[in-house]
Structure formats: structure tokens, C-alpha cells
Amino acid sequence: QLQLQESGPGLVKASETLSLTCTVSGGSIRFTSFSWGYIRQPPGKGLEWIASIYDSGYTHYNPSLKSRVAMSVDTSKNQFSLRLTSVTAADTALYYCVRYGDGNTGLAAFDLWGQGTMVTVSS
Amino acid sequence: QTVVTQEPSFSVSPGGTVTLTCGVSSGSVSTGSYPSWYQQTPGQSPRMLIYNTYSRSSGVPDRFSGSILGNKAALTITGAQADDESDYYCVLYMDSDVWMFGGGTRLTVL
Numbered sequence: 665q666l667q668l669q670e671s672g673p674g675l676v677k678a679s680e681t682l683s684l685t686c687t688v689s690g691g692s693i694r695f696t697s698f699s700w701g702y703i704r705q706p707p708g709k710g711l712e713w714i715a716s717i718y719d720s721g722y723t724h725y726n727p728s729l730k731s732r733v734a735m736s737v738d739t740s741k742n743q744f745s746l747r748l749t750s751v752t753a754a755d756t757a758l759y760y761c762v763r764y765g766d767g768n769t770g771l772a773a774f775d776l777w778g779q780g781t782m783v784t785v786s787s
Numbered sequence: 788q789t790v791v792t793q794e795p796s797f798s799v800s801p802g803g804t805v806t807l808t809c810g811v812s813s814g815s816v817s818t819g820s821y822p823s824w825y826q827q828t829p830g831q832s833p834r835m836l837i838y839n840t841y842s843r844s845s846g847v848p849d850r851f852s853g854s855i856l857g858n859k860a861a862l863t864i865t866g867a868q869a870d871d872e873s874d875y876y877c878v879l880y881m882d883s884d885v886w887m888f889g890g891g892t893r894l895t896v897l
Contacts, residue, residue, distance in 0.1 A: 703888075710876065710888060710889070710890045710891040711825075711833065711876050711878075711888040711891070712888060713878070713885075713886040713887065713888060716884075716886075724883075724884040724885065726885065727885060760832060760833075764886075765838075767821065767839075770839060770842075771838050771839060772821035772823065772838060772839045772880065773821070773823035773835055773838035773839065773878075774823070774825070774833075774835060774878070775835050775838070775844070777832040777833055777834075778832065779832055780832055
């Protein structure tokens with residue numbers, strides 16, 4: 665059974681860069697028609713899609729974060745990663761890594777979610 | 788900027804039926820928006836309930852159904868149970884490979 669696990673520092677200083685890695689276990693990250701991404705949830709608030717990447721390296725970014733976000737994928741390690749630069753307190757959130765099955769899979773939805781990792785931006 | 792809208796809160800009696808909706812601030816929601824719905828209980832990751840407008844995820848009870856009602860996507864719970872008390876989120880596919888979540892609906896069963 666495919667599982668996703670986030671890892672990264674729980675505390676990041678304001679103006680610095682947040683870096684998270686998601687490790688995929690129980691299967692390969694090399695899935696045609698599936699992309700891998702991050703969704704975040706500030707404390708007590710709703711969900712926000714951040715970015716997604718295919719195993720080919722093709723990426724999509726939330727326009728509101730695009731200038732600060734970058735994703736990468738390492739198929740040899742079955743991992744994908746997120747970098748968010750110039751963080752502020754507004755970036756404090758629970759960060760989930762997710763899998764997205766696109767229209768070719770019939771899903772067009774985020775079908776798998778990690779447990780989430782809390783990142784706090786400190787001043 | 789387009790906003791995806793959901794009712795902030797809703798209440799339903801046990802055994803009752805409730806329909807949560809998911810709209811957009813400009814325009815209408817169609818199957819081409821590929822609406823999907825997620826249930827989140829406190830301290831848990833969201834769980835996919837409905838994908839591609841109508842399809843139920845594996846293991847999801849058939850009291851949950853998805854549809855398009857007018858110009859919105861809808862999630863209907865028929866015969867609500869106590870453990871349906873959760874936050875529910877919809878997400879829509881927008882142009883240019885962008886996904887937008889609604890603000891979520893907190894459902895109370897009482």
C-alpha cells in the first residue's frame with residue numbers, strides 16, 4: 665500500500681527558506697498520470713494547494729506562491745521536495761504531501777495524503 | 788481573483804439529509820472543474836470522499852453522493868450519522884493546472 669511521509673524542520677526563521685521532503689513507500693513514484701504535491705493548512709484554517717510535480721519534472725505552482733516556490737523530484741530515492749523562500753508567519757501551517765491522479769486515471773483528485781508535518785515560522 | 792465558496796457551517800439531525808455546495812465567485816462549476824470532496828476530522832489528514840464530480844472513493848459509504856446542482860458542485864449526505872460530524876472541503880480544477888480549495892464547511896450532527 666502506497667504511503668507518503670513528510671520530513672523537514674519544524675521551525676524556520678522568518679525570511680529564510682522552508683525545505684520539506686516527502687518519501688513515497690510501498691510503490692514507485694514513477695506513475696504516468698499521477699503527480700505529487702504539497703497542500704498546507706494554517707492552524708484552524710482551510711486547505712491551500714501549493715504545488716505539484718510529475719516524475720518527469722513538470723511542475724505546477726499556485727499563482728499566489730509561484731514567486732517563492734520550487735519543487736523537485738528524485739525518482740532514484742522515491743522522493744519529492746518543496747522549497748519555499750522568504751517565509752513569514754503567514755507560512756506557518758501543517759504541510760501535507762499528496763498524490764494527484766489526473767484525468768487519465770479517472771480520478772482528477774488528491775487520493776493519497778501524508779500525515780502532515782507542522783512548520784512554524786519564528787521571528 | 789476567483790474564490791471557491793462553501794457554506795462555513797451546516798447542521799443536520801441524525802438520520803437527516805444535508806447538501807453542502809461548492810461554487811465559484813465568478814462563473815459556474817461544471818464537471819470540467821473536476822470537483823472532488825474531502826472529509827477531515829480533528830487531528831487527521833483529509834480523506835478523499837468523492838472524485839470527478841460523482842464517483843465515491845473506495846470504502847466511502849453510499850450515503851455520500853456528489854453532483855452538480857445548478858451552477859455549483861454538491862455533496863449530499865443521506866441519513867447522516869454522528870461520525871459524519873467533520874469539516875468538508877471541495878477542490879476545483881481551474882485553468883492552467885491550478886487547483887483551488889473552498890474554505891470548508893463544518894458539519895454538525897445534532
